[in-house]
Amino acid sequence: MGASLYRAILWRRNDGLGGLIILLAAVCALYAVLFPGIFALSSIGHFAQDWLPFALVAAAEAVVMLTGGIDLAVGAMVGLGSVVAATTMGGSFGIAGGVVAVLGLGVAVGTAVGLIVAVGRLPAIIVTLATSFIISGVALLVLPQPGGMIPAALSRFLAGSRPTALFILLALPVLWRLFLAAPFGIALFAIGENPVGAYRSGVNIVSVRVAAYAISGALQAAAGLFVAAQTGSGDPLIGQPYTLNAIAAAVLGGVSFLGGQGTMRGALAGSLLMTVLINVMFFLGLPPVVQYVVQGVIIVGAVTLPRLRRRWRRVA
Secondary structure, eight states: HHHHHHHHHHHHHHHHHHHHHHHHHHHHHHHHHOOOGGGGGGHHHHHHHHHHHHHHHHHHEEEEETTTOOOOOOOHHHHHHHHHHHHHHHTTTTHHHHHHHHHHHHHHHHHHHHHHHHHHHOOHHHHHHHHHHHHHHHHHHOOOSBBOOOOOHHHHHHHHHSHHOOOOOOOHHHHHHHHHHHHHHHHHHHHHHHHHHHTTTTOOOHHHHHHHHHHHHHHHHHOOOOOOEEEHHHTTTTTTTTHHHHHHHHHHOOOOOTOOOOOOHHHHHHHHHHHHHHHHHHHHHHHHHHHHHHHHHHHHHHHHHHHHHHHHHHHH
């Protein structure tokens, strides 16, 4: 019985990943045909730099969605992280102080949002939508237009010839496995799956939800820091495309809007699919309008297909 229960839980957590892997393999094969040199070490390093911001925001969204919430302030936080990095590192803060400022701000904003959602018991979609407007306004106040400066040493380290982005991507699943082994990781799934049962089992639901938003905020800010290192400056509006793409990547990876279901490797695979697809459309020369339409169709499909699959199973 124990083995059967374990297999059932494992199947539920990985539900839907098979189709994603097949689709990802097909898109990657097309990408390899369009760009034969993709598997060269230098090309892999450059691709990892394109993928990392998507991976970070997908992971940030997945952490919140596992609790049954959602975060619509992802893109705004990426932009704020970008401008804070660009305006602090050139002064007395230095690189280390700027990194601490960016990540600390992400944690602080995430904690504040988590407190409003968890303690105030307000809908996460409303709170994070309002927060996105506030964060975007603050980012524009800090830096009304693209500018600022990222030290060349940090740009070379994060977005230069070194495979830093690839190492970070490889470390994310490992860190997630360690995270799941801790009581907090188990509680994260528990409150998303059955908050009443988790509460009766002694889980502090408020603390776990606040911590989830804090972790998400840090990951979003880290994505903003990396984007700023790529461009060498800050841009308050650079994060706008990331919000819906982060949600789409998480849902494509099997993370449920209802919480308690999904895996981080699924969210990362979803972000990989989005990144490869964007590159494929670029190599095909599709105009930006068509690219937006394709991404919109993918987002709709990502939300619709899991529901259709569950309905077909009930009918069968």
